[in-house]
Structure formats: structure tokens, C-alpha cells
Amino acid sequence: MRRDKKRPACSEDGFTLLEVLLAIALLAIALPVLLGLRNFDLDLHARAGELTAATLLAQEKLLETELLGVYPIGEITGDFQGAPLGVQSATPITDRAVGYKWKRTVLPTPLELIREVRVQVSWPRGATEETVEVSTYVFAGLTF
Numbered sequence: 001m002r003r004d005k006k007r008p009a010c011s012e013d014g015f016t017l018l019e020v021l022l023a024i025a026l027l028a029i030a031l032p033v034l035l036g037l038r039n040f041d042l043d044l045h046a047r048a049g050e051l052t053a054a055t056l057l058a059q060e061k062l063l064e065t066e067l068l069g070v071y072p073i074g075e076i077t078g079d080f081q082g083a084p085l086g087v088q089s090a091t092p093i094t095d096r097a098v099g100y101k102w103k104r105t106v107l108p109t110p111l112e113l114i115r116e117v118r119v120q121v122s123w124p125r126g127a128t129e130e131t132v133e134v135s136t137y138v139f140a141g142l143t144f
Helices: 017-068
Strands: 074-079 101-108 114-125 128-139
Touching: 017 101, 017 114, 017 128
Parallel strands: none
Antiparallel strands: 074 101, 101 114, 114 128
């Protein structure tokens, strides 16, 4: 039996205890960081979904206001119960956006026939309340 002259006689294949402890220490540091990033990513994904829903709801209320064609100056609030304007459904829609509330404000502008319409949609997020606002200008027309 011939031995390789480049390797010492007592050498064995495998990892030393120091190498194993170092690998475990690196895992102990890296895994909590990666899990924390995953949780942060899930939270960002949920918030993006809420922002998208709130933006679509605000645009819906803005369009509803434009379709009504009446722009009295003032503020109106509500929630998203029932079907949106123009939707006919065989079954009643009770609460389609739980927790979301809206506030529509019609403001005068320096031009007498133009109104500014602002729609705010708010919803609870943890201990705080998030808000999205969209606005537009509409032609109030002549009133007789």
C-alpha cells in the first residue's frame, strides 16, 4: 500500500470543529436577517394591495361625482356599503370594502364655474390610519 507523499499521514477528510462552529455562527446571524426581510416583504405586499384598493375606490367616488353632474360646495362622508353607482346586481351587495371610508369635498376656485373635487379614502392600518387622496376640477355649468 502506497501513501501519497503530499498529504501528511494523520490527515483525514472532513471539517474541523472550528469550521463547523464558524458555519453555524454564520447561519445563526444570516437566518434571522433573512426571515426579517421576508416579513418586511410581506408587509410591503399587503400595504401595496391596500393602497391599490384605496386608489381604485377613490377613483370610483370621483367618477361617481362627475356622473352625477351636481357639485354643491361642501363635504360628504360615507363608507363603501352597497353597489357602486350604475351597477345592477340580483343579490344585494352589503359591504364590499370593509374598513374603508370616504370623504368628498367640493371647493370653489377663483373661476366661478369651476369646482375642485377632492376624494379621500382612509382605512385603519395597525394603530394608525392611512389615507389616499385624489382630486380633479370639474365644470359646474350654469345654474338657472
